[in-house]
Amino acid sequence: MSKSLNLDTMVNTCERKGLQVLGTGDIMQPDWLKYMEENLEKNGKGMYTYKDIYFVLQSELEDEENIHHIVFFPDFSVVREVQKKLDPYSSNIRGEWGGRPRVNLSPPQLADIIIENGGLIGPAHAFTPFKAIFRQNRYKSLEECYQDASHKIHFLELGLSANTDLADRLKALNEVTFLSNSDAHSQKSYSLGREFNQFYIEEPSFEEIQLALERKDGRKISLNVGLHPKLGKYYNMFCNKCRRRILFKKSKNDLGINFSKYSVTDNFIIFYESNPDIARNTYIQQVATKKMVCPACKEKTGKNIKIKLGVSERIDSISSYKEPKHPTHRPPYINAIPLIDIIRSIKGIKSKNSKTVVKAYNGIVDNLGTEYEILLDLPVETIKRCNKEIGGVIEGFRNDAIEYIPGGGGTYGNFKFDAE
Ligand SMILES: [Zn+2]
Ligand SMILES: [Zn+2]
Structure with a gap:
């Protein structure tokens, strides 16, 4: 409150x-x-x-x-x-x-x-x-x-x-x-x-x-x-101390799975593996049995800090199926991006309270209708006539054509989208 x-x-x-x-x-x-x-x-x-x-x-x-x-x-x-x-x-x-x-x-x-x-x-x-x-x-x-x-x-x-x-x-x-x-x-x-x-x-x-x-x-x-x-802020697995998220990317060299080749950035630890999907699965299994520690924290402090599963990996580790099986009663689910986040991303502004962002939000809602009508129902062409970039992002998530950078460890995810 x-x-x-x-x-x-x-x-x-x-x-x-x-x-x-x-x-x-x-x-x-x-x-x-x-x-x-x-x-x-x-x-x-x-x-x-x-x-x-x-x-x-x-x-x-x-x-x-x-x-x-x-x-x-x-x-x-x-x-x-x-x-x-x-x-x-x-x-x-x-x-x-x-x-x-x-x-x-x-x-x-x-x-x-x-x-x-x-x-x-x-x-x-x-x-x-x-x-x-x-x-x-x-x-x-x-x-x-x-x-x-x-x-x-x-x-x-x-x-x-x-x-x-x-x-x-x-x-x-x-x-x-x-x-x-x-x-x-x-x-x-x-x-x-x-x-x-x-x-x-x-x-x-x-x-x-x-x-x-x-x-x-x-x-x-x-x-x-x-x-x-x-x-969301808990999608991806992360270090319980430094809160870096763990990602896997493709490497050209095949060294076998040994999690020895990685880079550390402010927010991520990226492992390079010849088969990143298989390596990631092996890694998740070992995290689930508490065997994996953060290489960044180990380098810096010598301490063993456990990696914790995010929502997606926890579901991977306890799921019954590789692909979802929706029961007949299950309603459709729409993955959306809140309008305020679309505007922030387009304007390159971090704060949700920014006057510029709020003004743009109110402007488009006054013009076109409620946020949900804009996100879900309005024809993309109508939105684009009012604001080309916002229309572009909405078209992108409706067509599942957005690249997402997964959140984790308490930090929200992000998205990238090229309007053209
Ligand atoms: Zn709660
Ligand atoms: Zn760490």
Whole structure:
């Protein structure tokens, strides 16, 4: 929760992006809870409104195994009731940092409390290397984690560095509904809706959302839209200390696989191998058994610092299939680039708060429609007439013709695109 993020800035962002329903985020944080309770209007159906936007009460929770869960509540009274029940197990639920409270309960114990009180729960950013259910050396299925409560878990949040193509390589997730949520905890409203879900429901209500997550009575999620996974900050494997990402490139000389030829840059360690794909797979297997250390840190400090798997390599190491097998219920997933990032890249500006960037963003939205209409629906020619370069990038990601530099170790990925 933050001071620059409030209901007015949230609603304003929703209107520009084209979002109709928003999670409150951090609803258990006492100040945020009070602020929301004072300002949101009840719609009588387990949802709340502020101006024209609907809100679902929602938070993340951390359990005793450092796994983050995402929870939805139908009512403020349920939030308070759950707070009371979790209070004996948490030292921070009543405090300033209670936005994502840590609760000393096992995953099934926590799930039972949430569900018994009428809430919904599932894993948050399920594959990230820290704080996630499927992180390295942790679980491989919902059943292992939630045990007896697993039949009550119907959804998981993919996280910014995963998409449906990656997650559907795990047979164990066949029946699970995937959410592509923004996971926005930051102060700036531009993070809201950087990923989103399209719900096929009768009306905005908690019950309808629940039906959609459980895929009952024809309700469902009809579209997931998210960052290209390589743009996320945990896609690629990385050194746990210097945070350099590990990449493999083709070398002309065949020395056999021995990981001896590499270069070190500010952000990357690049291994050169005659067959980079095979070498990478061997490397991942050895990282998974904790055998690989960072050559850059070793050179500099003499210490052995372990390499950690990113989301893509963790999925490689626990996947059932080489290629995704989408169940018939799985909606399409669109890999997108947020408009603000497209503008930043074209203008060569790093800051998302730059006045030039914000002005250009507002200009194109005022001209053409909401961000999502621009990214997903508008004919490329129409966008190009307004701004040739932006139209070029959008055409590029729609045609999967963008080169991505994978993120990892906490640094977001990037993209390269030549408009001509
Ligand atoms: Zn989290
Ligand atoms: Zn290192």
